[in-house]
Amino acid sequence: MLEVFKELMPYFTNETAVKMEEITKNVSGITNTQKNYLLEIKAQADSFMQQLYGLKKMGFHSLKNAEKIADELKKYKIDLSYYSHLNSELSNEKVELINKTLDEVLEKAGKLQGEIAQQKKLIKKTIEMYSSEINEFLYYAGYKYQVAIEEENTTDYHLVLKHIEGTDNVQTVNEHLSYGERNAFALVLFMYSVLKENPDLVVLDDPISSFDGNKKFAIINMLFMGKHSLKNRTVLLLTHEFNTVIDAIYNMPYNFNPTPTAAFLTTKQGILQEKEITKADIKSFGEIAHANISSDMDSLNKLVYLRRLLEIENASGLAWQLLSNIFHKREKPEYHFSNGTPNRLMTPEEIQDATNEIKTNYISDFDYDTEYQKTQDITVLKELYQNSGSNYEKLQIYRIMFNENSSNSVIKKFVNEAFHIENDYLFQLNPCEYDTVPQYIIDECDKDILEICPQG
Secondary structure, three states: OHHHHHHOHHHOOHHHHHHHHHHHOOOOOOOHHHHHHHHHHHHHHHHHHHHHHHHHHOOHHHHOOOOOHHHHHHOOOOOHHHOOOOOOHHHHHHHHHHHHHHHHHHHOHHHHHHHHHHHHHHHHHHHHHHHHHHHHHHHHOOOOEEEEEEEEOOOEEEEEEEEOOOOOEOOOHHHHOOHHHHHHHHHHHHHHHHHHHOOOOEEEEOOOOOOOHHHHHHHHHHHHOOOOOOOOOOEEEEOOOHHHHHHHHHHOHHHOOOOOOEEEEEEEOOEEEEEEEOHHHOEEHHHHHHHHHOOOOOHHHHHHHHHHHHHHHHOOOHHHHHHHHHHOOOOOOEEOOOOOOOOEEOOHHHHHHHHHHHHHHOOOOOOHHHHHHHHHOHHHHHHHHHHOOOHHHHHHHHHHHHOOOOOOHHHHHHHHHHHOHHHOOOEEOOOOOOOOOOHHHHHHHHHHHHHHOOOO
16 A cells, blocks of 8 residues: 555655655554554545546536536536645646636536537437337337336436336336347347447348238338338348348338348358349249249149149149149049048049140140159159259159158158148249259258169
8 A cells, every 4th residue: 555655646745745755664664643644645535536537427417417517517626725635736737737627618618508408408309209119119010018218317318118008117028028029129229229320231130030920010110111210221131031022122112212122042062142033033923833834844843833823723623633643643543632521533534624624724735644654753753853953843853752751850841841832922932043942951852862863
């Protein structure tokens, strides 16, 4: 402690410095009187430091509640006459500089008073505006909460959460809010943080895929369409949720500013590939199916799209029944009922009617036996698999080859989900042009096919 006092010597008065010199050189030890003397100096030094610390913290929060700024500023001036041990020439020099600066501020106290009042008014207006926007979002998203920003200890503002059916603040957010509700609040608060920080680039990684329909739209509206939102900013939004792309590119691009652009990202062998998605690329499944059925791809691949098209139009029709038999590799077509009635063989008349429907409306050279024979020839199927330019078609041929007998449960689940229309969006991308099936799925399919067809 004596070393500290030595370092402070230049700030002590001459009288104090002399006594300090005596104490530090006293080889017989410090007396109680000297100890009390040191404590007295320490108390003055602590008080002086507190006053300097208060000056350092002086700002809007410390002055905003002062009715008269001039009176408040005078409290920060330092009077060394109260610091008998520190009233040295060096201390006076430092304090004079501080007090002179405060005097200059005091001359402008009236203007400062007005600016602080204006800032308080602006803060109040901003708080009310953001509270209103957040509560509007919560209402339209179906959340039964509202927020308010309250002033604490007349210096700080903090956000409080209230249930619409109560008056008390929610104290333990983790116990009251669901995972989705916490995510929604986090997104909104993140947006306001972005507005404050104003970064050059904002990255949102799959922000809304975990929300249901009305909440997704409310979040998109809050993030990109509100008066105070991320519009007119550079935002990279990554998502697996295709409805977001449909809304931004197809349904209402005019509600975004600037007009958004979209791209489909895939990785193959560690290489990231980007393909632009335009409004023209987003089509109804009917459009996609008819286009692919009319293309020059193999007829078995065409039947993949036709069966899905018929699922939409008439899942129990004869044509759909006949095609289902091809994909289940049945030599004799069966008619399957959805009401529990036992299955039966299709009659020759039903087979002919189904064949005529397919040939007349979709594939003119369709022949059941020809397509059935393809499903029985593993070499033909492997060749079709390898020549297919679409991961989606590869997946369907894989399904035919293994006839739902794949031992890989992950691949089996993905195959079955991708095959049925109930797992697809009404509007989508053409799988012939966009690899909507992840490459890791195809890599697993390749391994299984190599096991049953090791050569060639």
